[in-house]
Amino acid sequence: MAVFAGRIAITSFAAFALLAGSAAGALAQKKYDTGASDTEIKIGNIMPYSGPASAYGVVGKTDAAYFNKINAEGGINGRKITFISYDDSYSPPKTVEQARKLVESDEVLFIFNSLGTPPNSAIHKYMNSKKVPQLFVATGATKWNDPKDFPWTMGWQPSYQSEGRIYAKYILKEKPNAKIAVLYQNDDYGKDYLKGLKDGLGDKAASMIVAEESYETSEPTIDSHIVKLKSTGADIFFDVTTPKFAAQAIKKAGEIEWKALHILNNVSASVGSVLKPAGFENAQGILSAAYIKDASDPQWDNDPGMKEFVEFLTKYYPDGNKLDQSTGVGYSVAQTLVQVLKQCGDNLTRENVMKQAASLKDFRSEMLLPGITINTSPTNFAPISQLQLQVFKGERWVLFGDIISGQVGG
Incomplete structure (x- = not known):
């Protein structure tokens, strides 16, 4: 009986050790920086919802709607997206103020798809000094493709x-x-x-x-x-x-x-x-x-990707105008980010976000024109380089x- 009890004790201890090891392994696999947890991914954004470039505010609204869709479908790897978007009126000093607020007060994991060359230029050095991703900026300035000097900044659209x-x-x-x-x-x-x-x-x-x-x-x-x-x-x-x-x-x-x-x-x-x-x-x-399909072009009327886009607008962004190119851009860049976050798995560190963003191979949002794909590498921070007249x-x-x-x- 004592022997039997001893065996139970040993077996129980072994099982406990195995469980503990598994739990430790699971914990070891999950890595988070500020702005990420088991349940949340906190993302910052800055848009000109007012001012001379306010027409572009649609991009931020489309991003927000797409993340609402992702959350409604269960999130990314079980985590919901918290999307915090501020207005800078296309004014660089205001952009600096909003970026500091997002990074230092809201404590986002990264800033995504903020719009405009002058606004993003104003926070370029700040974001890199803080080692916080300035990811898929909504501007085609060539300087965003400089992984050697600015490894925390990446563009998205053609330069x-x-x-x-x-x-x-x-x-x-x-x-x-x-x-x-x-x-x-x-x-x-x-x-x-x-x-x-x-x-x-x-x-x-x-x-x-x-x-x-x-x-x-x-x-x-x-x-x-x-x-x-x-x-x-x-x-x-x-x-x-x-x-x-x-x-x-x-x-x-x-x-x-x-x-x-x-x-x-x-x-x-x-x-x-x-x-x-x-x-x-x-x-x-x-x-x-x-580089984006035009919803006013009848050749895309029966296109599966266009149909998905129109269904998305109807359900999650009914005020969105399918004829406004900015909605197609916002939708496509948000899809690209979701792919990056899926690739991150349970390693939601800022370093890994940039690593995965620089590891996209022939990725397609179906709103991209046929033949156009998204490719990045550690030495290429220009995801899209193709256009059609x-x-x-x-x-x-x-x-x-x-x-x-x-x-x-x-």
């Missing part, structure tokens, strides 16, 4: 320089003797596009670009700039503006009957928030580039040509 180079390739092929007038926002965003165009034109840039006109976001209207650019006799108008000013530029060019080929940067190519307000009659023949006809964009890679240096 502005890449896009500018693609337009230059088109101009050199189709209109090699053109005279180009450029309107650009006087900050890193505008200058990045201008650099891409000039780099793409190469030696011909000096002779082909006949006017460079910059504007400030504090200006109520850019009408006078459009009139001035028309007077140069340019037959191509390269329009590097955010939505409010893009709508003004399209409308004014129509009013004064400036018949130049109008090339509009992708960030303002939204049918719902730019072209429709400007008047479809003024937008005919505008050229741009795309499009021309505006009637009430929608019509894609043409092949998917083009505009990688800087490529």
Whole structure:
């Protein structure tokens, strides 16, 4: 009996040791930094819900709605997302204030998809000094792809320089003797596009670009700039503006009957928030580039990815306009983040978030154009580098040509 009891005791001890070891192993596998736990992933965001770039606020609202969908479906690896989004009015000093609040007071795991080149530039060094991910910033400035000097910052959308180079390739092929007038926002965003165009034109840039006109976001209207650019006799108008000013530029060019080929940067190519307000009659023949499917294009009516997107808007963001390009962008970047967090598993440290963000292989949000995939690596922090040209006809964009890679240096 004593022997039997002894065996029970030994067996019980072995079982206890095994359970304890398993529990210790499970605990060892779970790693958290500030902002993550067994039940929650806390994410920060900064958007211009007011101010001159308020049209982009839709991106933040779409992100929030998508995370509500994820939470309703059980979260990510059992954890719910807490999404804290603040308004900075597209004002860099306000961005700094909101970033500090998110990191030091709200204690988020990372800041995700904050919008604008000047705002993100203002917190670039701060985020890296704090070693807090500044992930999938909503701006195409080339500087976000600098893993060596800024390992905690990563872009998402195609770079502005890449896009500018693609337009230059088109101009050199189709209109090699053109005279180009450029309107650009006087900050890193505008200058990045201008650099891409000039780099793409190469030696011909000096002779082909006949006017460079910059504007400030504090200006109520850019009408006078459009009139001035028309007077140069340019037959191509390269329009590097955010939505409010893009709508003004399209409308004014129509009013004064400036018949130049109008090339509009992708960030303002939204049918719902730019072209429709400007008047479809003024937008005919505008050229741009795309990487997201356009919900106004009937070719996507029976597309499974588009159907999922429309169903998402109906259920989780009924106020969202499917014709506003920003909803498609917000949806796609949120899906990309969910993939990153799934890859993180139970290791929700800031270091692992960046590691997984830099380990995406041919990932697709189904709102991306066919043939466009998301790829990153420890030396490549530019997830999307492909675009397709499009021309505006009637009430929608019509894609043409092949998917083009505009990688800087490529």
